[in-house]
Amino acid sequence: MMQFVIVGGSNGRVVLQVACVVCDKPKQLTVTSEQALELARPDRRNIQYVLPDVARAQRELLITGTCGDCWKELFSPPASR
Numbered sequence: 001m002m003q004f005v006i007v008g009g010s011n012g013r014v015v016l017q018v019a020c021v022v023c024d025k026p027k028q029l030t031v032t033s034e035q036a037l038e039l040a041r042p043d044r045r046n047i048q049y050v051l052p053d054v055a056r057a058q059r060e061l062l063i064t065g066t067c068g069d070c071w072k073e074l075f076s077p078p079a080s081r
């Protein structure tokens with residue numbers, strides 16, 4: 001799992017920031033404060049159970065450090081370009 005920094009938040013929501021390992025751009029996603037706390041725990045559950053309401057592309061950012069744009073770039077079939 002990627003290291004994230006907390007860059008903001010309000011009303012029980014927390015904004016996490018992760019630098020994409022491919023394009024090196026800072027990418028943000030919003031989770032609840034409970035989810036952020038669980039993500040910081042060493043014994044956390046699998047991310048898909050911690051963040052069931054977060055889009056898969058955003059979870060990938062936390063798991064593999066690849067942002068949605070780069071994910072599409074890397075895994076889209078060449079024929080569709």
Ligand SMILES: [Zn+2]
Nearest residue numbers: 020023067070
């Ligand atoms: Zn990227």
